[in-house]
Amino acid sequence: MTVQHTMPGNAAAAGSGEPYLVVENLTVRFPTADGLVQAVTDLSYSVELGQTLGIVGESGSGKSVSSMAVLGLHDAKSSRIEGSIRLGGTEVVGLSEAKLRPLRGNAAAMIFQDALAALHPFYKVGSQLTEAYLAHHPQASKKDARRRAIEMLDRVGIPQPDRRVDDFPHQFSGGMRQRAMIAMGLINDPKLIIADEPTTALDVTVQAQILDLLQDLQREFNSAIIIITHDLGVIAEMADDVLVMYGGRAVEYGATKELLTHPEMPYTWGLLSSVPDVTADTGGRLIPIPGNPPSLLRPPKGCPFHPRCAHVDKVPANLCSTELPELLPGSRGADHLKRCHLADPDAIYRDQVLPEIAPDLVEES
Amino acid sequence: MFAYIVKRLLAGFLVVTLISMMVYALFWYGPRSPAQELCRRESNNRCTPEKLERYEEALGYNNSVTSEYGKWAKGLVAGRDITVGASVIHCEAPCLGLSYRTRQPVFEEMKTRLPATISLAVGAASITLTIGVTVGVLAARRRGTFADKALVSTTLFMSSIPYYLFALLSMLYLTIVYDVFPQTGYTPLTDNPGAWFTGLLLPWLALGFYNSTSYTRFSRGAMVESLSEDYIRTARAKGLTSRVVVMRHALRAALVPVVTIFGIDFAFLLAGTIFTEKIFDIQGIGRWGLDATLIKDLPVVQATVLFGSIIIVVANIIVDIIYSILDPRVRLS
Numbered sequence: 001m002t003v004q005h006t007m008p009g010n011a012a013a014a015g016s017g018e019p020y021l022v023v024e025n026l027t028v029r030f031p032t033a034d035g036l037v038q039a040v041t042d043l044s045y046s047v048e049l050g051q052t053l054g055i056v057g058e059s060g061s062g063k064s065v066s067s068m069a070v071l072g073l074h075d076a077k078s079s080r081i082e083g084s085i086r087l088g089g090t091e092v093v094g095l096s097e098a099k100l101r102p103l104r105g106n107a108a109a110m111i112f113q114d115a116l117a118a119l120h121p122f123y124k125v126g127s128q129l130t131e132a133y134l135a136h137h138p139q140a141s142k143k144d145a146r147r148r149a150i151e152m153l154d155r156v157g158i159p160q161p162d163r164r165v166d167d168f169p170h171q172f173s174g175g176m177r178q179r180a181m182i183a184m185g186l187i188n189d190p191k192l193i194i195a196d197e198p199t200t201a202l203d204v205t206v207q208a209q210i211l212d213l214l215q216d217l218q219r220e221f222n223s224a225i226i227i228i229t230h231d232l233g234v235i236a237e238m239a240d241d242v243l244v245m246y247g248g249r250a251v252e253y254g255a256t257k258e259l260l261t262h263p264e265m266p267y268t269w270g271l272l273s274s275v276p277d278v279t280a281d282t283g284g285r286l287i288p289i290p291g292n293p294p295s296l297l298r299p300p301k302g303c304p305f306h307p308r309c310a311h312v313d314k315v316p317a318n319l320c321s322t323e324l325p326e327l328l329p330g331s332r333g334a335d336h337l338k339r340c341h342l343a344d345p346d347a348i349y350r351d352q353v354l355p356e357i358a359p360d361l362v363e364e365s
Numbered sequence: 366m367f368a369y370i371v372k373r374l375l376a377g378f379l380v381v382t383l384i385s386m387m388v389y390a391l392f393w394y395g396p397r398s399p400a401q402e403l404c405r406r407e408s409n410n411r412c413t414p415e416k417l418e419r420y421e422e423a424l425g426y427n428n429s430v431t432s433e434y435g436k437w438a439k440g441l442v443a444g445r446d447i448t449v450g451a452s453v454i455h456c457e458a459p460c461l462g463l464s465y466r467t468r469q470p471v472f473e474e475m476k477t478r479l480p481a482t483i484s485l486a487v488g489a490a491s492i493t494l495t496i497g498v499t500v501g502v503l504a505a506r507r508r509g510t511f512a513d514k515a516l517v518s519t520t521l522f523m524s525s526i527p528y529y530l531f532a533l534l535s536m537l538y539l540t541i542v543y544d545v546f547p548q549t550g551y552t553p554l555t556d557n558p559g560a561w562f563t564g565l566l567l568p569w570l571a572l573g574f575y576n577s578t579s580y581t582r583f584s585r586g587a588m589v590e591s592l593s594e595d596y597i598r599t600a601r602a603k604g605l606t607s608r609v610v611v612m613r614h615a616l617r618a619a620l621v622p623v624v625t626i627f628g629i630d631f632a633f634l635l636a637g638t639i640f641t642e643k644i645f646d647i648q649g650i651g652r653w654g655l656d657a658t659l660i661k662d663l664p665v666v667q668a669t670v671l672f673g674s675i676i677i678v679v680a681n682i683i684v685d686i687i688y689s690i691l692d693p694r695v696r697l698s
Contacts, residue, residue, distance in 0.1 A: 040621035071602055097607065104604035110601075121694055122617055132603040168693045184603070 009299045018086065019046040021070065021108070021192050022225045026083035027091075028065050028074065028248075039065040041248045042083075047241075049191060052218065052225040054239030056232060056271065060293045062131065062248035063228045067194045069093075070226075072100040072107055088191060106136040109185035113197035115177035119169040125180050126165030129153070129187055136188045152183035158212060175206035179213065186217060193218075194226045199234060211238055232275050236260060244268050247294040247304035250327055254336035264330045264338040264345040266309045273357045287357060303341065311348060315341040366689075369697040370682065377678035384674045385667060386434060392663050393430040398668060399661035400424050403465050423449075424465065424663075437667070439680055461671070462664030464657075473667045474653070481551040482649035484561065485568055485633035485641060492573025494627060497580020502616060504581065507587035517585070520578035528575055529640045535571045536644050549645040568645040572638060576630070583626065587619035594618065621627065621691050632680030636673030 028040040041064040047053045068074060070085055072092055085092040085281045088107050092100070112118035120128060129149035134140060137269060140148075146165070153161035158180040169177055178198060185193060188196040195214060199207040211234065218225055227238050235242055242259045244252040244267065252265040263269055270289035291308035294300055306312055319325075319341045327339045331346055342348060392399055400420040404412040404483035419425075425433045440460035447454050447463055453686075454463065454470075504513045513641060523531075539545045546567040552560035591597065592615045598616045601607075637651025654669030656662075689695045 055648050073598065073601055101606060104602055106604055110599075110602040112595060112599060114595065118599045120600070120614055120618075121594040122692060131605065135606075184599075235414050257471045 018089065019048040020088055021226075022046045022086040023066070023070070024082070024084040024086075025198075026066060026085060026359070027081070028062070028068060028069055029080045030078060031080065032297075035297050038299055039296055040069070043245075043248075043250055045241075045243050045250065045253065047192065047224040047226060049224050050222045051240045052220065052227060052238050054235035054242045055226060055228045055245060056230060056235055056242060057228060058293050059244040059246035060296065062296075063245055064196055065248075066245075067110070067196060067226055067228055068194075070194060071104050071110060072097075073104075073110075075088075084144055094313040102136065105132055105185070105190065106188045107190060108192035108194060109188065109190040111178075111182050111185045111193060111195040111198050113200040116169060116174070116179040118181060119177060119184075121169060124166050124168055125153075125172065126150070126167075128169075129165075129180070129184050132184050133187045142283060144190075148187060149183075152187050153180065155217075156180070156186075158183070160227050174202055175209065178210055180201060182210070182213065182217070186221070190223065192224045192226070194228070196228045198227070199229075199231070207234075214238070232260070232271060244271070247299055248296055249304060249339065250337070251305065251339045252337065253327070254332075258332065262332055262336070262346060263349060264332065264336065264342075265305075265340045266303045266311050266342070266345075269349060269353045270308075273353070303339070311342060314348065315343075366686075366697050370618075372685070373682045373685070377675075377682065380678055381671065381674045385438075385671055388663075388667050388670050389430055389434045389437070392661070392666075393426070393433075397661075398426055399465070399663055400426050402661045430681050431535075437664075439668045450486070461668040465662045466660060466665075473580075475650070475668055475672070478650050478653050480553060481647050482635060482637055482642070482651065484551065484554065484565055485572070485638060485647060485649060486631065488565055488569035489572035489576065489638075489641075490627070490631050490634055492569055493576040493580055496574065496577035498584045498616075498620075498623065500577070500581045501584030501586075502588050502611070504585045505592060505619075506611065508589055513585075517582065520581045523575065523578040529644070531575050532571050532640055532644045535567065539567060542623040549647070551647045565647075568627075568641050568647060571645075572634075572641050580623065580627070584619060584623050587622050588615060591615045617691075621688065624687055624691065628680050628684030628687065629677070632677045635676045635680075637669060670671055 006357075023046065024044050026040055026043040030037040030039060041065055043062070045053060045055075053066070057063050065074075069081055070087060070092060072095055074081060078095075078170060081093055083093060087103060090103065090107070092103070095103075119125070120325075123131075126146060126149045129152060130142065130145035133145045133148050134142075137145070150161045150165050153165060156163050158176055164172070164176075169180070172180060182198070193214070198214070199210050202210065214225065214227075215238065217223070225238070227234065229235060239256045242254065242256050243250055243253075244259075244265065246267050249268055250269050252259060252263065259268070260272070263272060267289070273287040274289060276286055289308055294304050294307070300307055300321075301318070302321040302323055303309070303325055309320065312320045323341075325339045325341045327337045330338045330340075331344070338345070398417075398421060400423075401412065401417055403424070404417045404420040408416055413562060439457070440447075440456060440462065444456060444458035444460045445456055447456055449463065449468055456463065456470050457472075459472060461475070463469060464471050464474065467474070500516060504516045507513045536549065540548060547563045550564045550565050552564050554561045567661070592611075594615075597610060597615055600610045605614075635650075637649060637654055639651040639655050641647065642649040642652035643655065650669055650672065653665060654673075657665035657669065685697060689697050
């Protein structure tokens with residue numbers, strides 16, 4: 001009953017056998033009055049259909065900036081974007097606004113955090129959904145679009161969707177607003193969904209429902225998902241692959257289970273150390289990462305994490321503060337990349353970090 | 366909603382009543398009797414105490430303020446008979462009294478002056494809103510560029526010129542020194558639409574353009590704010606064209622504060638634009654009120670003040686209603 005439509009560039013992607021989204025050497029910089037902000041530097045990743053990539057990092061690590069570049073949402077006048085982003089075979093970097101528009105919300109859609117601010121307060125939820133549908137189905141009638149909106153609201157689990165479609169966003173609860181946001185993102189059956197902290201500001205039970213919903217929808221539509229979060233719990237539950245970002249760069253990249261069980265980069269250790277665990281032994285300590293995220297205006301020399309890293313002295317010749325480590329495979333195979341000078345990070349993690357944060361795990365192994 | 370409007374109307378009625386009482390009190394307890402002014406004028410500056418006594422009696426200034434206000438209020442509701450010299454004039458409700466100067470019913474004169482003020486206000490306000498919002502939106506979309514900065518400084522410069530000077534100079538240079546615009550003045554629309562239009566063109570432009578400068582800055586600010594909202598990013602991410610994003614999403618939100626201010630400003634225009642009417646020779650409410658104040662013509666002053674206060678009270682209510690229509694989160698109660 002939904003109108004069939006072809007995805008731009010879809011055929012090309014299928015032909016080349018390339019993942020649906022390929023980001024290569026992406027650099028995003030913003031010229032400001034104080035200088036050039038290096039928001040994202042030399043970032044590469046890819047996501048295949050049916051797969052989920054989790055991007056983790058602190059505020060200002062470039063997570064959102066890089067994903068907004070996928071939809072070309074940065075103002076061309078106030079940003080400088082280099083590298084390559086291929087979405088279903090279409091090169092997005094440098095594409096004109098007129099050619100980007102048919103991709104946005106159609107080939108790839110974004111689900112934003114804080115749906116109360118991200119939905120327009122003056123328009124009914126239904127009309128915001130139909131607007132998204134009609135933007136990519138100009139031949140569809142308003143009635144079709146409304147039916148489609150109700151269908152999507154129903155699909156994301158909003159009770160009495162035929163009545164709630166005429167509500168304003170402020171009449172929805174927080175969880176329902178986020179569901180409506182997801183319904184709006186999925187209304188054009190996008191092959192790629194970018195969820196930017198979709199569960200922030202929701203309570204834990206609603207968080208779980210929203211994540212379940214995203215997974216269900218992914219299974220149903222075989223879409224690729226990028227989930228941006230700073231919550232490693234969300235990553236563990238949702239993602240197939242994880243990309244850890246720090247100071248605008250990828251610092252560790254690999255399969256979720258592999259990366260979370262054998263992290264090889266001190267920043268990732270820090271992230272793991274600061275996750276509270278309700279089932280853990282009360283002896284396990286919650287260790288915050290000292291210091292502040294680096295300035296993107298004047299990034300530190302060498303490894304961007306070195307001013308906050310507890311293991312700098314294990315690397316000879318002050319390498320950490322002079323030379324930027326490459327993103328290279330460590331000892332765990334070619335699919336697990338890390339950006340660190342440490343010679344044997346696995347041993348350090350096993351002997352020094354793990355006993356601090358999860359003593360019970362050490363005894364088991 | 367209905368209960369809210371009734372409540373606001375009752376409160377507004379109270380405000381208007383209090384204002385009308387205050388006007389009476391001002392005339393009664395002012396430093397000089399209004400009768401003195403009239404006596405002086407009508408007897409070629411030879412007002413004797415006896416004459417003054419007669420004027421005071423004829424105008425009711427030897428009665429108490431409460432009984433005279435009572436007569437005025439009764440006339441407003443039911444009409445009344447007014448004695449002028451030997452004859453008695455019946456003044457139909459709503460009776461606002463007789464002008465001291467013309468001895469004619471104030472309400473009748475108001476009806477002839479109102480169309481001039483309304484014509485002037487509607488035309489000028491349309492120009493203000495059109496120029497102000499359009500330029501504001503354009504500047505907001507080009508925020509930080511040279512064009513934006515030039516526009517903002519121009520509007521600041523414009524609004525730092527006193528309006529009476531601006532109006533006077535535009536009248537002087539555009540109609541007298543250089544014959545760009547025809548002679549200004551008011552001709553009723555029904556008499557001669559062409560003359561109505563040409564006579565009001567310069568006043569419309571002068572008033573409309575001058576007022577638009579603050580609307581430019583105001584709508585620019587509101588637009589800059591709404592363009593940076595999260596829902597604008599959402600709208601762009603949905604794949605809407607930038608025209609739809611700006612007009613339907615950003616402007617809709619930016620208009621709310623603009624409409625609020627515009628409603629009140631428009632009420633002030635309707636209540637009379639003294640400088641514009643005086644400089645461009647338009648026989649409207651504002652000039653009528655000004656002239657009446659100068660010669661202490663109580664019934665006319667009372668009528669113009671009453672009209673102005675009613676307009677402003679009503680405009681406030683209308684603005685609140687429009688506000689609740691524009692922003693569904695606002696509930697009137």
